[in-house]
Amino acid sequence: MRDSISFRLNGKPIHLDVDGDRTLLWVLRTDLGLTGTKFGCGESFCGACTVVVDKEAVRSCQMPVKAVRGKDVTTIEGLEQNGKLHPLQAAFADSGGLQCGFCTPGMIMNAYALLLKTPKPTRSQIRAGMDDNLCRCAAHHRIVQAIERVSAPA
């Protein structure tokens, strides 16, 4: 049942001996102690569990950990570099793009992948690209502002 799985996690190589059918979400949250990635619905509907795998936003609650073998996984914990917030993180904080903060890691990771693909998205591209991430506190307005702040031409 145990699989030997190597991949890169937040820029560092990592090796796991785990049941490869377990979801990436729970391996991150339990075995690896990376609790920034959240459980919200478990069925791909909310996006709280979003992480970035090889530049694509994925729902870690739907992804077996064996599927990231040899890939590059970035979680919310991997965005801050040397104590410096990623511009998206800073923009979410400064624009008030969060209230309870529970959807926030998933929102930021989804936006991060969106900007990798489309560095200068229009407002409607932002709305479409973020549409499947749910925020119950309804911070949508400020989240869009935060993403625009990072992506708008200087």
Place this chain on the structure above:
Amino acid sequence: MTDDPSVVVAPPLPSAGSSLHRRDFVRLLGGGIIVLFNADLSDLLGQETRTRGYPTDFNAYLRIAGDGRVTIYSGKIEMGQGVVTSLAQMAADELAVSLDSIDMVMGDTALCPFDMGTYGSMSTRFFGPALRAAAAEAKAVLLTLASEHLKTPPDTLSVEDGMVFLTSDRKTRVTFGQLAKGQKIVRTLDGKAVTKSVSEFRVMGRPEKRRDARAKVTGKAQFAGDIRLPGMLYAKVLRPPAHGAALKSVDTSAAARLPGVVVVNEGGMVAVLHSDPEAAEKALALVRADFEVPKPAFDDKTVFAHLLSVAGEGEEREKKGDLAEGEKRSVSLFEAKYLNGYGAHAPIETHTALARLEGGTMTVWSSTQTPFPSQQAIAQAIGFATENVRVITPFVGGGFGGKSAGLQAIEAAKLAKLTGKPVQVCWSRAEEFFLDSFRPAAVVRIRSGLDGAGRICLWDYQVYAAGSRSSEQFYDVPNNLIRTYGRWGSETPKMHLFATGPWRAPGANLNVFARESQIDAMAAKARVDPLEFRLNNTSDKRMRRVLEAAAGRFGWKKAAAPSRRGLGVACGIDAGTYVALMAEVRVDAATGSVKVGRIVCAQDMGVVINPDGAKMQMEGCVMMGLGYTLSEEVRFDGGRILTRNFDTYELPRFSGMPEIETVLVKNDELTPQGGGEPAIVPVGAVVANAIFDATGARLFQMPMTAERVKEALVAVSRKP
């Protein structure tokens, strides 16, 4: 818990979790200047339920320590409403210290005095003034000490940035820390402290970045489900298929055969536990259980007739004039019934708790709005003395009135006691939709009349199952009667098949939807512009001002509805705050789907402590309101809940986001009023009125799903 030392949400355990007596309590604090205060009116009602052994004459306190740091201890919790920031701002301003020198200790039953809970826009309204007074009192104490220390009368001194100095010579000075060091001064607030006037605000009234923002954008902020303890187990509890179902037999043998699974079957609770939460889930799927499910009594369609049939006696809330007289004077009469189904709180963080038994104390980290009532409920459930249970509230991932009962915390504590291991209970989304208390389905009936001059002369208002919140009359109606039936909290028996509870502004959303729809129907009949109609019929100054402010920003142009422009107006009062909304919608006639393009929200909430925070709340309210307005409804058949996840319970999304503009109507004569709920209250009404303006079709039921809008369009097209 966070890397930001200024936000202490769950401080480290003290050596013992025993009860605090006033003396010990002051000793434990290690001196300084301490001001005790009573910060919440609702707590006066809760006196008798307070934990014995705790000092009982205050529910929050502020302490200035020998190092000059200021700490506020309060049983309130942070669930997104921003109190960690706004309360610190208030204290910083009154004390004249920097925001950075303030620490907040919140929602920990071992460190904070008793508090009823965080709900109902109370924190700023009631807590705020008391906290400010406490800070002002502390500053007065510091001034007296400084005057002795510097040997000069207090009126020669000034205070700034944690320092008292001679006004004429800034170099002759002493810091708060120096003054507080070695002191043991305890004051109880007597209500005499003088707080700042708005013109003296330095920190209040200024936009402040949320103090919890950094922890939340880095993923370091800990919620109840993020706490890891060595040897902890994740539990899955067996749930019945329907409310009211009885367990007949259960077979856990297949589950027990999975390696590492612990099975508990005790006192009616069947649970499987494992060190891997997914393994626990697999084990649960192997539990075979047989339930007896009662025959469904009603469902999400027949519930309204049911509510009316069991409603029982009405209660008069407001009475003026004589309905028969009003009816006589009416030249046109209007009669309508407004409906709203059950709604779920659906926070993205499901109910979660982690419990650990150690040294005779049960410590529970819980996502709860009510740590102290939860502490008592846990103690009772596991047979512990209340002081041997400690509830710690980390960041809460949204509450909206739903995180009060604390069943998950009781389950975790029971399982921790039975297994001897730390146990986490984190509800699945289906459990959340099954066990959450719902906003009750409810009905409003209105009979109203217009006289020959276009004035409302009759208002006969009856609300079933929702309660009277925000139903109060602010239109000038001479013959007015408002009655409630089986309001939330005093339901008649058999009214609901599952638990109901407060949902952001309980009852108010339906009451305002009903009233403002009815007002709109009257305006349309009179062929008067709906804004003008409202202004013609109310002399309430605050209401007129918010209506006019909204109209100014919106660029409202007069026309009777339906004008086919898709514009609507609605207004209301909630938690002391006045709010007016204007909206522009587009209705797709083929599908019935409604797109809200723009909403302007004008609000008079008294003195505004943090304008940016207030605007954020207003935007959040409007956006969240679109959910109950357009899509959110719990489907059920008898006790069986058919709604299980977000695919069928549709929350507002980015694609449905209108342009939202907010206007704060200045009213500095009034103490701060509620900000967390008012703007959500008229959202249903403003959208309904805009749909009517666009199409001539009136909707009487929320949510106004595409299907219902289409039905209404067909009905109106059939009319002669």
